[in-house]
Amino acid sequence: MTERFTGTFTQQEAIPEAGIEAAIAVMRHGRLHRYNTAPDEVSETALLEQEFAEYAGSQYCLAVASGGYAMATALRALGVKAGDKVLSNAFTLAPVPGAIASLGAVPVFVGVTESLTIDLDDLEGKLGEARVLLLSHMRGHICDMDRLMAMCDAADVKVVEDCAHTMGAAWNGVPSGRHGAIGCYSCQTYKHVNSGEGGFLVTDDPHLAAKAVMLSGSYMLFERHLAAPPKEAFDDIKYDTPNISGRMDNLRAAILRPQIADLAAQCRRWNDRYTTLEDGLRDTPGLTVIDRPAKETIVGSSIQFLLLDWAASAIRDVISRCAARGVELKWFGAPEPVAFTSRYDSWRYAPSKPMAASDRVLAGIVDMRVPLTFSIEDCALIARIIRDEVSRAHNRMSA
Ligand SMILES: *Cc1c(COP(=O)(O)O)cnc(C)c1O
Numbered sequence: 001m002t003e004r005f006t007g008t009f010t011q012q013e014a015i016p017e018a019g020i021e022a023a024i025a026v027m028r029h030g031r032l033h034r035y036n037t038a039p040d041e042v043s044e045t046a047l048l049e050q051e052f053a054e055y056a057g058s059q060y061c062l063a064v065a066s067g068g069y070a071m072a073t074a075l076r077a078l079g080v081k082a083g084d085k086v087l088s089n090a091f092t093l094a095p096v097p098g099a100i101a102s103l104g105a106v107p108v109f110v111g112v113t114e115s116l117t118i119d120l121d122d123l124e125g126k127l128g129e130a131r132v133l134l135l136s137h138m139r140g141h142i143c144d145m146d147r148l149m150a151m152c153d154a155a156d157v158k159v160v161e162d163c164a165h166t167m168g169a170a171w172n173g174v175p176s177g178r179h180g181a182i183g184c185y186s187c188q189t190y191k192h193v194n195s196g197e198g199g200f201l202v203t204d205d206p207h208l209a210a211k212a213v214m215l216s217g218s219y220m221l222f223e224r225h226l227a228a229p230p231k232e233a234f235d236d237i238k239y240d241t242p243n244i245s246g247r248m249d250n251l252r253a254a255i256l257r258p259q260i261a262d263l264a265a266q267c268r269r270w271n272d273r274y275t276t277l278e279d280g281l282r283d284t285p286g287l288t289v290i291d292r293p294a295k296e297t298i299v300g301s302s303i304q305f306l307l308l309d310w311a312a313s314a315i316r317d318v319i320s321r322c323a324a325r326g327v328e329l330k331w332f333g334a335p336e337p338v339a340f341t342s343r344y345d346s347w348r349y350a351p352s353k354p355m356a357a358s359d360r361v362l363a364g365i366v367d368m369r370v371p372l373t374f375s376i377e378d379c380a381l382i383a384r385i386i387r388d389e390v391s392r393a394h395n396r397m398s399a
Contacts (some may be wrong), residue, residue, distance in 0.1 A: 005326035005382055011373045012194055015255055016262065022254035032249050035221045042226065044253035049200075049227040052259050056175055056183065058202035060209035061227040063248035063256075064216055067164045067186025070199035071134060073246065074160040074182040077211040078132055080105050085130040087157070090344040090358050091332070091365070092136035096162055097347045100134060100273050106132075107350040111358035116290055116304055116365070117143035120151065120356065127155040132381035137169070137176055139304055139367065142296050145171040145179045152180075160184060167192040168267040170297035177202055182212075187252070190369070191302060192266065192328040193259040195252035206233040214238060217245035265373065267299045273370050273379045274300020280383020281305060286394035287387075288364075301370055307390070308364040314393050315366070321389045327382050333363035 014247050015023075025034060026044060045063055053061035062072050080086060084103030088096055089114035100107045108129055113118035117240075118135065120143060133152060135143075152159050159180030163169075165248070166176035167185050177183020182205075185191075187198030203209050206229035209395035212239060213228050222228055222238075259266075283290050288306035292298055307315050312333070319329050337346045343362050370379070 002325065003381060003385055003388075005378065005385060006058065007326070007374055007378055009328040009369050009371065010190075011371055012013075012189060013372050015194065016258040018258040019255040023251055026254045027252045032251050033121075034128060034247055034250055034253070035224055036250075037221070037224065042258065043224070044250040044270055045248045046224060046255040048248070048257050048260070049225060051204060051257060052200050053227040053299050055223045055260055055263065056177060056202045058178065058183070059204040059227075060206070060229060062200065062201045062209065062212050062216060062225075063253060064199045064201060064247065065246040066095075066126075066197050067162070067188060067191070067199040068095040068099050068102075068185060069216075069246040070184035070186070070201040071096065071160065071162060072102045073212050073215050073244070073370055074184055074201055075099065075103055075105065075132060076215055077208045078158050078160070078181065078242070080132055083354050084132075087123065087130045087133040088136055089136040090120075090352070090355060091116060092138045092162070093164075094342050094347070095164075096134060096136045097227065097344075097350050101349055107347070107352075109344045109350070109352045109355070110363050111355045114288070114306065114308070114361055115143075115293075116141040116361070118146055118148070120144065122145065122355070123148070123357075124151055128155065130264040132158045132160065132213050133180075134160045134162060136164075137166040139302050140165040140169060140299055141290070141304075142166060142169060142171045142176060144293075144295075145174070149179050155227075163186075164191055165301065168263050170301045172295045173297075175277060178378065181205060182208060187256055192299060193256055193263065195255045197260075198248055198256065200251050206230075207237075208238065210234045211237055211241055214241035215246075216242050218241045219243070250398065270300045270370060272376060273372075273374060274298065274303055276376050276379040277368075277370065277383050280380055281387060284387045284390050286310070286397075287390045303370060304365055304367050306361070306364040307366055309360070310397075312363070312365060313396055315364075318389050318393045319366070321393075322386060325385045325389070327385050328368070329386070330367040332367060
């Protein structure tokens with residue numbers, strides 16, 4: 001019998017009841033704007049920031065309208081200007097080069113290794129070109145952060161971490177987002193917490209935090225924050241930092257607060273699913289599992305494997321045969337960007353020299369989402385289907 005999977009790869013879990021009730025309370029009182037508070041009231045947004053700062057272990061936290069907005073704000077706070085070059089990953093998603101381009105700055109792409117992390121040797125050669133690295137922990141893969149930070153510190157390159165896929169993850173015991181100058185997170189539906197849209201920015205630097213708060217559109221109400229620096233930090237900057245509105249609102253904050261409280265438990269559930277998939281895929285002929293380093297604490301909300309050096313037609317064949325059995329895989333190597341997949345050469349506003357070693361890796365990356373609505377049994381079934389189709393295609397090729 002040919003097994004089929006019938007679940008939905010884009011279906012997330014419901015919002016926790018506590019979040020639904022808190023959101024209804026906000027709608028009943030009508031004070032959705034974060035600075036619209038009754039006397040002595042602390043807004044949901046300010047509480048969320050305080051709770052996320054505690055979760056991340058940061059001095060300061062600002063909640064904003066999206067992950068992309070958090071990244072652009074981080075770059076602005078660091079003084080990136082139009083025309084400046086900003087280093088970033090060749091293997092990432094469109095909001096990352098988009099955040100750089102939104103300032104009129106210019107992305108300089110750094111290659112990707114077979115571990116799906118930034119190529120630190122390539123980075124080393126390019127450090128002289130920019131003052132800032134927007135480092136994307138794409139699909140949750142974290143590079144050797146100790147080596148990366150040593151290199152960037154030595155070159156005086158500031159690091160902004162894109163933690164859209166690593167909220168809850170860590171390198172060498174240090175949470176993702178807490179290595180560089182600023183960490184940015186997304187609360188968009190497909191990430192680790194879900195408010196539809198939303199994001200966070202965390203830092204320990206009072207100057208950067210104050211700039212970010214002003215940039216987000218705090219008017220002169222920054223004293224209503226609980227996770228912002230003291231008002232003296234605003235003295236120098238409040239008259240010459242533009243307002244580029246991108247605030248979080250109390251409705252989304254109300255939805256998010258219980259999810260932050262549940263995050264550690266949710267991450268364990270993701271990892272149970274990831275491990276089941278990884279075990280099921282290991283030793284499939286022609287398929288390379290991405291081994292995760294011992295220093296990496298992962299959150300397995302998606303899984304990747306490589307069909308390295310396979311012909312495009314054979315990869316397409318595997319993807320369509322898996323799709324016919326209900327398993328939705330994404331191929332990052334597709335010559336034309338499809339849905340969320342993309343390659344650095346499809347961002348034509350940021351031309352790059354070709355990187356042959358990275359192109360070889362990108363051409364082989366197959367990706368799958370792991371929503372928490374999948375059971376462990378679902379994951380075991382999905383792995384059997386992929387294994388079956390990849391082995392058959394591999395046999396056809398070697399026949
Ligand atoms: C989703 C995502 C972001 C941020 O996205 P928003 O939709 O703006 O919240 C940033 N980087 C990566 C790699 C992402 O996937």
